Amino acid sequence: MDIGGTKDFEFNIRDPKFLDEQALWEEAKRVYSKCKDCRMCVTYCPSFPALFDAVDRHDDDVQKLSKEELALPLELCFHCKQCYFKCPYTPPHEWRIDFPHLSLRYKVWKFKNKGAKLTDRLMVNTDLVGKLSVPFAGIVNKLNNTKPVRVILENFMGIDRRAKLPPINSQTLVDWYKENRKPVKGENGKIVLFSTCLFNYNYLEKGIALLRVLEKNDLWVEIPEVQCCGIPFFDVGDIDTSIQKAKHNIKVLKSYVSAGYDIVVPVPTCALQIKYEYPLLLPDDPDVKLVSEKVFDVHEYLWKLKEKGRLNQDFRVSMGNIAYHIPCHLKSLNVGYRAVALMRLIPNTKVRLIERCSGHDGTFGVKKQTFDMAYKVGSKLFEDINSTKADLVVSDCPLSSNQIEMATGIKVLHPIEVLYRAYNF
Ligand code: SF4
Ligand code: SF4
Ligand code: SF4
Known part of the structure; x- marks a missing residue:
């Protein structure tokens, strides 16, 4: 096709x-x-x-x-x-x-x-887990780091006790934006932010940096209540739920595309799912093509502004030496490495690329039966990061970042957080 x-x-x-x-x-x-x-x-x-x-x-x-x-x-x-x-x-x-x-x-x-275990089905339901956890973020984050809870999670959910679980936001990114939206003219365009479960439920800090960078570039941003892109359900083969999520998201996104909005996605995996898997899941839906053609990786989108001379390049703080991990799904997305090009615009900033798989990719990195295999896949990347003399380690993929942090103890930033720091808000 x-x-x-x-x-x-x-x-x-x-x-x-x-x-x-x-x-x-x-x-x-x-x-x-x-x-x-x-x-x-x-x-x-x-x-x-x-x-x-x-x-x-x-x-x-x-x-x-x-x-x-x-x-x-x-x-x-x-x-x-x-x-x-x-x-x-x-x-x-x-x-x-x-x-x-x-x-x-x-x-x-x-x-x-043959179906799938209830626990495996729960593990891939990122929307449900996110919605249930956010109101109790403080206690969930504390408990997730205690040994008794990890033993229970390992025995009943099959989550390896050594795996680093993503933190839970105390507030969703969608709710944060409702309260903290800044006025912009939107002269550089209107975009829908596909918030992604990872930014919405797990990495508020990255989401705030993202929204501030978009506002700084005079983009009018809406964040509709979309659902998870549906890719985690591929892990258990539950394609019907993936199709259901795709249908919902296409309906929501199509209404914005019809009103002239572009769709911007901060995580390559989610962009890949909407752009290249939705057409396979909904082959008879003409709206899918309309939507998928308007999906952009966030750095791809900012680079388009740069090419039009519209990117705000008022970077005030140099970022030194950056080690940048290229996520596998970004390579699949086929849009080049625009995050690298953007970070190289920051004065006195050098970016070195590391092209190795982290081995995470959803549940593979956290399940007891695959944890060791995932770690082995990522081991060369971890060695590279450990031996780097970089000032910052950066990756677009929050799950890879999580895996790198678990294995090396080094904090990993999203490229958008690097731009945010360089603007010196
Ligand atoms: S790929 Fe993105 S939208 Fe899909 S489940 Fe993961 S974070 Fe959510
Ligand atoms: S081993 Fe890899 S490159 Fe060779 S045919 Fe199979 S998928 Fe293709
Ligand atoms: S390289 Fe291995 S894990 Fe990755 S898509 Fe191919 S078969 Fe699957």
Whole structure:
């Protein structure tokens, strides 16, 4: 399917064989037969070593793989998408390799046939967890750092006790903005901020910096009550809930797009979901294309202002040496590294890029059964960060930041917080 002329995926929920078990294993064997001869992705994640070990055990013959051996690589995929944007054989290549969507198809099939544990379903319900936790943020944040509660969470929810849980905001970003909105003329445009669960429920500080930077650039900002983008439900294969979230968000966002607003998103994963996954989830909805074409990564949007000579470049404080982690999903978004370009506008500021996966990607980084694998995936990144002499460590992805902070003890800022500090409000 062609989306906006830039992305093409091997994932068609309208295919009558989409949920057919035999067709699923046949497709897995087809993809595996190419991957086993290529093996380029062996270091990215646990999926490929699991696949190649199984193939090697069966004399290089994918036809001999058992169902369990076919399923394991798909089960272990945490959808970082590295193997998609680095693979030379993705659509429109005739081999049409799309490993992350094959994994998603498997998880959807599994959920339809076997369901998922209630605790796993709760863990991915970021809206529900956020809404229930915010009114009790003080106590929740305290309890989440106590050993007895972590033992309970590990035993009953499967959340590894070593995982760093994101903090809970004492107020949602949406509510904070209602009380603290500053008057602007909006001469640089009207935008809808897709607030994201992570900014709305977990990282108020980052959200405040974001809104102040947008106001400083004379952008008129509205924050409607959208829902989670729906990507966490991919982890358990609950595609129906993802579709439900997509429908709600498209309806809300379409009304703003029709009124001339652009949509700005501060987290690459959420932008990726709206821009490139919603068209696959709602293939018959013409509004999806209208909305997805108006979705911008926040730094991409600010850089557009720079190109028009409209960016406020009144940066007053230098930021020194910055180590910048490039999130995998930002690479998938295909909009370049505009955060880097923006930070390099700050006087006496140098930015070094670190291109390594943090291994987090949703529940994979916190679940007991995958915590060690996730940590191993991120270990090279953690070593790099630990050895850096940088003054600041920066990443656009709050979950990667959380993972880096857990492993290194070094605080990680969002690029927008760097701009906020440089403006010296
Ligand atoms: S996904 Fe593509 S690049 Fe990676 S191992 Fe398979 S064929 Fe090779
Ligand atoms: S998307 Fe990431 S986790 Fe999934 S198979 Fe590809 S590299 Fe591995
Ligand atoms: S990707 Fe963004 S919107 Fe989606 S669940 Fe995560 S934070 Fe929320």
